[in-house]
Amino acid sequence: MRALELVRGVTQGSRRDISRAITILEDELPGSGELYAEIYRRGGKAFVLGVAGPPGAGKSTLINCLIHELRSRGHKVGVVAVDPTSPFTGGALLGDRIRMVDHSLDEGVYIRSMASRGSRGGLSRNARKAICVLDAANYDVIILETVGIGQTEVDIVRVAQATIVIIMPEMGDSVQAMKAGLMEIGDIFVVNKADLEGADRAALEIGQFARGKDGGRPKVLKTVAKTCQGVPELASAVEGLMANAKAKRATRGREEVVDEVREALNGKVESAFALGVVSHPGWEALLKKVAERKVDPDSAAEVMMKDLAEGGRASPRNPARRGR
Amino acid sequence: MRALELVRGVTQGSRRDISRAITILEDELPGSGELYAEIYRRGGKAFVLGVAGPPGAGKSTLINCLIHELRSRGHKVGVVAVDPTSPFTGGALLGDRIRMVDHSLDEGVYIRSMASRGSRGGLSRNARKAICVLDAANYDVIILETVGIGQTEVDIVRVAQATIVIIMPEMGDSVQAMKAGLMEIGDIFVVNKADLEGADRAALEIGQFARGKDGGRPKVLKTVAKTCQGVPELASAVEGLMANAKAKRATRGREEVVDEVREALNGKVESAFALGVVSHPGWEALLKKVAERKVDPDSAAEVMMKDLAEGGRASPRNPARRGR
Numbered sequence: 001m002r003a004l005e006l007v008r009g010v011t012q013g014s015r016r017d018i019s020r021a022i023t024i025l026e027d028e029l030p031g032s033g034e035l036y037a038e039i040y041r042r043g044g045k046a047f048v049l050g051v052a053g054p055p056g057a058g059k060s061t062l063i064n065c066l067i068h069e070l071r072s073r074g075h076k077v078g079v080v081a082v083d084p085t086s087p088f089t090g091g092a093l094l095g096d097r098i099r100m101v102d103h104s105l106d107e108g109v110y111i112r113s114m115a116s117r118g119s120r121g122g123l124s125r126n127a128r129k130a131i132c133v134l135d136a137a138n139y140d141v142i143i144l145e146t147v148g149i150g151q152t153e154v155d156i157v158r159v160a161q162a163t164i165v166i167i168m169p170e171m172g173d174s175v176q177a178m179k180a181g182l183m184e185i186g187d188i189f190v191v192n193k194a195d196l197e198g199a200d201r202a203a204l205e206i207g208q209f210a211r212g213k214d215g216g217r218p219k220v221l222k223t224v225a226k227t228c229q230g231v232p233e234l235a236s237a238v239e240g241l242m243a244n245a246k247a248k249r250a251t252r253g254r255e256e257v258v259d260e261v262r263e264a265l266n267g268k269v270e271s272a273f274a275l276g277v278v279s280h281p282g283w284e285a286l287l288k289k290v291a292e293r294k295v296d297p298d299s300a301a302e303v304m305m306k307d308l309a310e311g312g313r314a315s316p317r318n319p320a321r322r323g324r
Numbered sequence: 325m326r327a328l329e330l331v332r333g334v335t336q337g338s339r340r341d342i343s344r345a346i347t348i349l350e351d352e353l354p355g356s357g358e359l360y361a362e363i364y365r366r367g368g369k370a371f372v373l374g375v376a377g378p379p380g381a382g383k384s385t386l387i388n389c390l391i392h393e394l395r396s397r398g399h400k401v402g403v404v405a406v407d408p409t410s411p412f413t414g415g416a417l418l419g420d421r422i423r424m425v426d427h428s429l430d431e432g433v434y435i436r437s438m439a440s441r442g443s444r445g446g447l448s449r450n451a452r453k454a455i456c457v458l459d460a461a462n463y464d465v466i467i468l469e470t471v472g473i474g475q476t477e478v479d480i481v482r483v484a485q486a487t488i489v490i491i492m493p494e495m496g497d498s499v500q501a502m503k504a505g506l507m508e509i510g511d512i513f514v515v516n517k518a519d520l521e522g523a524d525r526a527a528l529e530i531g532q533f534a535r536g537k538d539g540g541r542p543k544v545l546k547t548v549a550k551t552c553q554g555v556p557e558l559a560s561a562v563e564g565l566m567a568n569a570k571a572k573r574a575t576r577g578r579e580e581v582v583d584e585v586r587e588a589l590n591g592k593v594e595s596a597f598a599l600g601v602v603s604h605p606g607w608e609a610l611l612k613k614v615a616e617r618k619v620d621p622d623s624a625a626e627v628m629m630k631d632l633a634e635g636g637r638a639s640p641r642n643p644a645r646r647g648r
Contacts, residue, residue: 040620264621296364297588
């Protein structure tokens with residue numbers, strides 16, 4: 001069977017098969033259902049580390065250093081880089097990726113970037129799937145990198161078991177006011193560009209405003225990504241988080257599973273909707289009635305749920321019809 | 325019929341009935357389905373103006389000035405204030421609300437604030453419904469205020485027909501890097517606290533980086549909310565947007581309707597999921613299997629879709645079962 005062959009390649013660490021598997025899952029190509037089931041069964045071992053922070057804080061350079069350090073300590077490192085921002089800022093991320101060719105000859109490093117295609121829910125679902133593939137391929141640290149500091153990033157980073165938040169000194173002032181969300185999700189805070197003025201003050205401020213997930217004070221470190229200064233300390237802190245996560249993983253949180261399944265359910269509905277508008281002859285008329293305010297959106301959604309129910313029953317038996 | 329009575333009260337402008345109607349829709353209390361259908365039919369007249377910007381930029385004070393100015397020009401003004409940020413920063417918004425008691429004796433002003441209850445999708449759905457009620461109640465300008473500058477805010481503000489983005493001088497530096505999303509959605513940019521140093525530079529910067537929705541340059545204004553300086557000019561600019569919106573409204577965009585219905589559909593699924601975990605005996609076992617990685621989330625979601633389909637058919641005939 002094709003899916004199983006591909007899965008074998010993935011578990012043996014073939015980067016080509018990893019890439020193919022991620023593409024199949026991401027684009028919901030034929031066979032993606034079986035593939036996901038097989039991949040998912042083989043996951044659950046990796047440590048997923050979120051890295052978040054505003055553009056310009058030096059995330060990519062720092063991640064580059066961190067990869068080198070973790071590699072030298074014997075870890076296989078995967079990176080899933082997610083850009084939830086608008087196409088307007090998309091260029092920067094591409095530039096960051098280019099810097100990472102650095103690792104292209106090292107089989108122990110795999111880097112995948114994905115951009116938003118309009119749906120943010122889809123982005124986080126696809127990130128989960130890419131992580132799952134890398135997990136099955138025995139990458140033991142998977143870095144989930146995201147650009148930005150808003151709620152979206154907080155949501156994406158929720159997929160991770162622990163999170164590093166990177167900021168730079170000049171932003172010290174704004175930290176308190178503008179990044180409240182991030183202040184709550186960080187397990188480690190890094191003040192990068194610590195050779196610039198204000199780094200100590202920024203570290204102090206973060207120490208004051210950040211809250212650890214368990215109510216405690218999270219770790220605050222200083223780095224200079226340009227020269228990888230402070231990165232060994234960072235890597236050790238990451239290994240500490242890994243050990244913690246391993247201890248906790250034995251009992252996987254129910255909330256986490258509920259999150260994952262709800263997200264999948266939302267995904268099903270989104271594609272069913274996109275498909276339904278094309279294939280259900282009545283839906284176009286229904287949308288027109290909503291436009292004319294003869295029907296309210298909730299009532300329209302109820303009719304659609306019914307239609308999906310009736311049409312949906314065939315699909316599990318005919319998985320080839322999914323996607324595309 | 326109760327719903328119709330309430331609708332009559334709403335269209336007659338009773339603030340008590342408006343409040344009740346919004347609560348019924350928000351909490352999906354019994355009868356919310358009929359109520360929404362009736363309210364929705366009566367909407368579509370108001371101009372919905374988004375106002376976004378980081379905390380501390382003086383949004384509430386400025387909105388306060390703007391309300392006074394719009395009132396003096398004969399508009400009825402509704403405000404729906406939405407806080408998508410974490411409970412950590414929730415306090416600030418409450419403080420803002422208190423400042424608004426200013427208008428409590430003016431029947432031509434209605435202010436409603438809503439906080440995130442975990443679901444961001446829910447927040448934007450509820451904001452739409454509150455707007456719809458105020459629309460039916462003949463408020464001709466409805467201000468949709470949101471705290472923050474991330475993607476979430478951009479999503480919420482999408483509900484609006486036009487948007488004001490408020491910033492303050494000190495933030496000039498970060499504007500470029502951090503608010504790319506907002507830079508694209510503003511129809512008017514306001515540099516508030518224009519008596520502080522750097523206001524001119526900030527205005528200049530915004531002029532450079534902001535793009536109007538149609539590719540043109542959006543308007544940049546300077547205000548001092550403390551003294552309502554610059555607010556008459558702002559109100560005139562808003563009236564200009566109103567006139568534009570009215571001209572466009574004749575043909576309501578298909579995309580807008582699709583958005584609204586998709587959001588409603590997502591809402592249905594979210595509540596069905598929440599309900600299903602409790603009421604479908606098989607779901608708990610299914611979640612357990614996902615936790616053990618014996619079933620992948622997509623397959624679990626497919627089973628749930630089927631269950632919802634079968635269980636879902638009864639509900640339109642028995643609307644009292646919905647919600648709660």
